[in-house]
Amino acid sequence: ETGVTQSPTHLIKTRGQQVTLRCSSQSGHNTVSWYQQALGQGPQFIFQYYREEENGRGNFPPRFSGLQFPNYSSELNVNALELDDSALYLCASSVKGRNTGELFFGEGSRLTVL
Amino acid sequence: AQSVTQPDIHITVSEGASLELRCNYSYGATPYLFWYVQSPGQGLQLLLKYFSGDTLVQGIKGFEAEFKRSQSSFNLRKPSVHWSDAAEYFCAVGDNFGNEKLTFGTGTRLTIIP
Numbered sequence: 417e418t419g420v421t422q423s424p425t426h427l428i429k430t431r432g433q434q435v436t437l438r439c440s441s442q443s444g445h446n447t448v449s450w451y452q453q454a455l456g457q458g459p460q461f462i463f464q465y466y467r468e469e470e471n472g473r474g475n476f477p478p479r480f481s482g483l484q485f486p487n488y489s490s491e492l493n494v495n496a497l498e499l500d501d502s503a504l505y506l507c508a509s510s511v512k513g514r515n516t517g518e519l520f521f522g523e524g525s526r527l528t529v530l
Numbered sequence: 531a532q533s534v535t536q537p538d539i540h541i542t543v544s545e546g547a548s549l550e551l552r553c554n555y556s557y558g559a560t561p562y563l564f565w566y567v568q569s570p571g572q573g574l575q576l577l578l579k580y581f582s583g584d585t586l587v588q589g590i591k592g593f594e595a596e597f598k599r600s601q602s603s604f605n606l607r608k609p610s611v612h613w614s615d616a617a618e619y620f621c622a623v624g625d626n627f628g629n630e631k632l633t634f635g636t637g638t639r640l641t642i643i644p
Contacts, residue, residue, distance in 0.1 A: 420573065449630060458534075458620050458634030459574070472631050506573065510630045517562055517581065517624050519632065521573035 420522035422507050428528045429497050437492040437525045439507030447471070448490040449519060450482060451506040459506055465490055466512050494527075502529045532557040532623050536635035543611050544643050551606040551638050553595075553621030562624035563604040564632065565595055569617040577619075580604065591615070616642045 421440045429435050441448050447466045451459035461474035465484035479495040488509070494501055504526050508519035533556045543549050555561055562581050566574040578589025585597040595606045604621060618639050622632040 447630065451634075456636070458536075458622075458636045459632075461631050461633070464631060474631075508574075508630075512630070517564065517579060517630055518576050519574075519630055521566075521575070523571065523573045 420507055420509050420520050422505075422522035422525050424525055425523070426526045426528075428530060430530050431497055431499060433497050433529075434493065434495045435497060435527060437494075437505050437507075437527070439490045439492070439509075439522060441488045441490070441507075441509030442520050445509035445511050445520065446488055447510045447512045448484055448488065449508045449510070450490070450492045451508065452476070453504040453506055453524070454500075455503070462492070497529045499529050502527060532561070532625055532633050534621050534623050534633055534635035536619075536621055536638050538638045539636070540639045540641065542641040542643060545613055546610050549606075549608045549611045549615070549640070551619050551621075551640070553604045553606065553635060554602050555604060555621070555623045556602065557623055557625070561604075563595075563597060564622040564624065565589065565593070565604075565606050566620045566622060566634075567591075567617045568620065568637075574620065577606070611640075611642055613642045613644070616640055 449464040450462040453459040463473040464471045468484045483491045504524040506524045508521045535554045564579045565577040568574045580597045618637045622634045
């Protein structure tokens with residue numbers, strides 16, 4: 417069983433640029449959630465995708481957007497990068513309807529904005 | 531809005547000693563509570579969860595947690611820690627059963643000394 421994989425693992429961008437982060441969900445999982453973890457903080461919910469549609473969003477501006485593909489993989493896009501966007505971005509997959517509440521996390525993509 | 535407080539930023543424990551990590555939550559209805567562990571370079575892993583029923587829940591790696599509604603707490607315990615338990619521990623609350631949209635605390639870093 418393949419776990420959640422994320423790419424790239426590390427990247428550096430400058431203010432104003434755009435970034436795309438990718439996530440492959442665990443086999444058999446149909447839901448993908450994205451979290452932002454700033455240094456020294458707990459993960460914060462960005463949004464969740466189910467059936468290729470956004471299914472809930474946290475307190476993040478519209479420049480944070482996402483996609484889910486038919487194979488349940490997902491992308492997180494951030495436009496007009498700001499210094500405060502520097503963080504570890506975590507993808508988590510799960511099975512909606514199984515009602516376990518358990519998330520399976522990838523190792524994350526660490527974004528540095530200069 | 532739901533919230534989680536982990537009052538201890540950093541705890542140091544001797545190997546073989548007992549451990550208790552504190553977690554307090556704020557939520558209007560029956561909470562769905564989780565403890566996750568994050569080791570360096572790894573994604574978050576679920577240790578245990580509480581949805582309903584027995585207020586003492588057992589998890590992986592010898593951890594347990596007790597739900598106390600009157601104190602709005604969900605403290606994590608382990609009777610004897612191992613050096614491999616050194617990691618960051620996060621308490622989280624979910625707003626609906628199977629919702630998988632979690633609110634995390636800021637974490638407690640656990641250091642184990644020989």
